[in-house]
Amino acid sequence: MTEAAGEVIVRLPQALVQLVGGDRDIAVTGSTLREAMDDLMRRRPDVALHLFNESGEFRGNVLCFCNDELTRSREDLSATIRAGDTITILNSVAGG
Amino acid sequence: MATGGQLPTANLANRGGIDLGVVVLVGTRKGAVVLRSTGDRQSWDVSPLVLRGWRVSAFTRDAGGRFYAAVNHDVYGAAILVHDELGAAGHDGVEGWRQLDNAPRYEKGEVGNASHLRIVGANDPMGQYADGGRYVDEIWKLHSVGDTVYAGVSEAGLFRSDDRGKSWQPMRGLNDHASRANWGAGFGGLCLHSVLVDEQNPDRIWVGISAVGVLRSDDGGKTFHGKDEGVKHTPEGWCVHSLAHDPNRADVIYRQDHRGMYRSSDAGDHWQPIEKGMPVSRLSDDVECVFGFAVEMDPASGSIFALPLESDSLRFPHGSQLCVYRTQDAGASWQPLSRGLPTGCYANVLRGAMSLDSQDPCGVYFGTTSGSLYASADRGDSWDRLTSDLPKILCVEAFDD
Numbered sequence: 001m002t003e004a005a006g007e008v009i010v011r012l013p014q015a016l017v018q019l020v021g022g023d024r025d026i027a028v029t030g031s032t033l034r035e036a037m038d039d040l041m042r043r044r045p046d047v048a049l050h051l052f053n054e055s056g057e058f059r060g061n062v063l064c065f066c067n068d069e070l071t072r073s074r075e076d077l078s079a080t081i082r083a084g085d086t087i088t089i090l091n092s093v094a095g096g
Numbered sequence: 097m098a099t100g101g102q103l104p105t106a107n108l109a110n111r112g113g114i115d116l117g118v119v120v121l122v123g124t125r126k127g128a129v130v131l132r133s134t135g136d137r138q139s140w141d142v143s144p145l146v147l148r149g150w151r152v153s154a155f156t157r158d159a160g161g162r163f164y165a166a167v168n169h170d171v172y173g174a175a176i177l178v179h180d181e182l183g184a185a186g187h188d189g190v191e192g193w194r195q196l197d198n199a200p201r202y203e204k205g206e207v208g209n210a211s212h213l214r215i216v217g218a219n220d221p222m223g224q225y226a227d228g229g230r231y232v233d234e235i236w237k238l239h240s241v242g243d244t245v246y247a248g249v250s251e252a253g254l255f256r257s258d259d260r261g262k263s264w265q266p267m268r269g270l271n272d273h274a275s276r277a278n279w280g281a282g283f284g285g286l287c288l289h290s291v292l293v294d295e296q297n298p299d300r301i302w303v304g305i306s307a308v309g310v311l312r313s314d315d316g317g318k319t320f321h322g323k324d325e326g327v328k329h330t331p332e333g334w335c336v337h338s339l340a341h342d343p344n345r346a347d348v349i350y351r352q353d354h355r356g357m358y359r360s361s362d363a364g365d366h367w368q369p370i371e372k373g374m375p376v377s378r379l380s381d382d383v384e385c386v387f388g389f390a391v392e393m394d395p396a397s398g399s400i401f402a403l404p405l406e407s408d409s410l411r412f413p414h415g416s417q418l419c420v421y422r423t424q425d426a427g428a429s430w431q432p433l434s435r436g437l438p439t440g441c442y443a444n445v446l447r448g449a450m451s452l453d454s455q456d457p458c459g460v461y462f463g464t465t466s467g468s469l470y471a472s473a474d475r476g477d478s479w480d481r482l483t484s485d486l487p488k489i490l491c492v493e494a495f496d497d
Contacts, residue, residue, distance in 0.1 A: 016172055019149050020195055045197035050172030053224070054231055055204045060222030061171040091171040092222065 005031045006083025010040050012047065013091050020046055033066055033077035036087060051089065063090040114161055116183040118453050118496040120461050121163070122469055123152030124487035128165065129469075130182070130189035131482060135496070137459055137473040142483050146190050147177065154448060155493040156238035158245060162260060163495075165193065166235035166247070174235050174249070175199050176261055183495075199232070200247045200255035200264045202271075206230040209279055211332070212251045212286035237448070239291040241298055241343075250287035252279065252305045254317070267317040270303065275322075280332030282306030282354075289447055290339040294346035302339060302349065302364060309334030310351065312364050323364035328355035328383065337388065338447040342395035350393060350400050350427070352447075356385035357402060359427045370427030375414040377407045390450035394458040399424050399475060401452070401460055403445045412442040420460065422476050436479035437470060448491035455496060463489030 010026045017024050026044060030036035041048035053059050064071045065088040066079060081087070120131040120140075127145040150167035157163050163179040176196045181187040208230040216233060217225045225231070230251050237248035247255045247264065253271040255264040270288075279286055283306075290304030299316040302323070307330055311320040324334040335354035342348065347363040350370075357374060358367040369385075377387040388404040400423045406414050413419055418441040419434040443464035450462040457475040464470075467486035472479045 015149070019169060019172060046175070046195045049175055049195075049197070049199055049201075050169070053173070053229070054202045054206070055227070055229055059171065059173060060220070060224030 005029045005035065006081075008036055008081055008083065008085045008087060010036065010087045010089065012089050015091055016047070016050060016089070020050065022047075031080060033064075033071060033079050033081055033087065036081060037077060061092045063092065064088070065090065114181075114183045116496055118455065118459065118494065119183055119189070120451070120453075120469075120471070120482075120492065120494045121155045121165070121189075122463055122486065122489055123155060123165070123448075123491040124463075124467070124489050125151055126487040128152040129483065129486060131469070132183075132188065135455060137453075137455070137471070140471075140482055141188070143188060143190050145486075147193060150177075151490070153235055153490050154238040155491060156240045156245060157495050158240045158260060159242045160260070163189075164238050164240070164245060164261060166238050168234055174232050176235065176238075176247075178261060196261045198261070198263055200235060200249050200253070200266075201232050202230045202251075202253065202266070204229075209251060209276060209281070209286050211279065211281040215281050215285045216251075233285070234287065236287050236289040237291050239293065241293045241295060244298075246291045246293070246301075248288035248291050248303060250285050252286040252288040252308065254288055254291070254303055256317070269313060269315075269318045270311065270320045273311075273320060279305070279308045282332065282335050290336065292339055292341055292346065292349065293343065295343040296346065300346065300363070304336040304339050304351075306337070307332040307335035307354070310336050310339065310364050323360075324367070325365065326360075326367035326369075327351070327353055327358055328385070330354055338391050340391045340393040340400065342393060342398075344395065348426070350391050352386075352388050352391040352402055354379075354387065354408065355383060357388075357391070357404075357427070370423070371430075372428065373423075373430035373432075374402070374421050375404050377405070377414075379408045388445075389447035390445055390462065392450050392452050392460070394452050394475065396454065396456060396458060397424070397475060398426065399458070400427065401450065401476060402430075403450065403462065405444065411444045416440050416442060418443075418464075418470075420462070420472075420476050420479075433472075433476040433479075435477065436472075436481075438481075442466075443468070446490060449489050451492045451494040453494040453496045459494060461492050461494050463492045465489065 028039040122129040127148045130143040154166035165177045168174045177193045182189045234250040239246045254267040292302040294300035301313045309324040351358040418437040421430040443466035453459040460472040468484040
């Protein structure tokens with residue numbers, strides 16, 4: 001973890017919270033999105049199982065926003081984050 | 097229903113000391129249901145839907161009494177849940193399930209099978225399989241031997257855990273099999289759905305993969321070899337649907353295949369058709385054989401149970417009469433058992449959706465794709481419907497020791 005690491009909130013989609021339990025908002029630390037996601041995996045490996053595939057990339061139906069910006073793959077997670085940022089996980093919705 | 101025998105109390109100390117009665121776990125497309133009865137199986141408590149939102153595809157229980165549930169979700173993928181106190185006083189299985197931190201998973205960079213990718217890629221709007229990787233998209237089978245738990249998955253592979261689910265090791269003798277690139281997927285993808293282990297010689301393991309066939313290991317999983325001699329194959333390969341045996345007389349195996357019902361008396365080296373008395377289907381490619389999915393064995397009586405279906409394209413009971421078939425002479429003849437089962441039934445019974453308890457006489461349980469659960473407390477002679485209108489039933493497992 002770098003010196004600039006701060007606490008950010010990862011907000012999980014309600015559909016995932018219904019399945020795995022626990023809090024919808026998880027506090028993690030990191031100076032980049034990748035560090036924050038790595039911290040999330042350490043704190044909640046059960047959640048991580050559902051967000052990332054075997055290649056370590058977000059599952060295809062999972063979306064990750066840093067504040068209002070969409071990050072489509074883990075390669076995008078080098079973006080710097082600051083204390084107080086919110087990382088929002090969404091799942092795609094389909095049907096009719 | 098007939099009165100059953102007493103619980104096998106000698107085994108209770110090996111299962112966490114819980115007097116379980118008879119517990120039947122029913123996994124469905126949208127959750128699970130827990131049914132409990134005392135050993136007489138005259139009345140049942142039926143839980144509300146639990147594990148809501150999960151697709152529940154398999155159950156098992158280890159020697160220490162831990163229950164395992166294989167679950168999946170279209171967005172969030174496959175996982176394993178456990179319950180350590182189900183059956184104890186105050187623990188009815190409605191609450192108390194928790195997710196394990198790990199589940200069977202392939203490693204980054206493992207290459208997917210082309211025929212499987214064609215099937216999963218046909219319904220992949222988000223492009224999850226576009227990179228050609230190998231992913232665990234379903235846990236089809238959980239099988240416990242002592243405190244070892246095996247998991248059969250799709251894309252086809254076998255994993256084992258020796259630490260009660262804390263970690264899962266790939267069985268590379270199968271997962272990296274030299275023929276893997278040539279494996280052909282069945283209608284539901286390339287899935288490892290059946291696992292048998294010789295409990296007198298746990299190094300001997302059989303697996304069933306659609307549509308690859310039966311493979312056997314004699315060295316604890318280091319190597320696997322195909323065992324399909326005598327079985328008619330489909331264009332994709334040998335499409336085994338399910339397997340059954342007595343784990344303590346393991347080399348006699350029963351096999352419901354896409355191409356008929358078979359028996360092997362030599363651990364799978366050779367197979368012979370055993371269809372006398374069963375209704376034969378004409379399949380979509382004009383082959384005539386017994387078609388179905390589920391097959392189960394009662395070791396105490398030697399009875400085998402199966403549920404043949406009208407054809408590969410229709411997949412509902414012959415003449416719309418829901419009917420289980422039983423053999424008591426190792427497949428030399430089969431008898432229909434439909435007393436108490438409905439006519440006008442157009443539902444399927446999937447490969448994992450039949451199970452037996454170990455009472456005397458054994459109880460038989462099966463669930464339909466239209467959400468009904470049927471039970472017999474007299475080895476199939478008569479049947480009752482225990483519940484109905486559930487979501488599509490994917491798996492049924494009975495536990496009573």
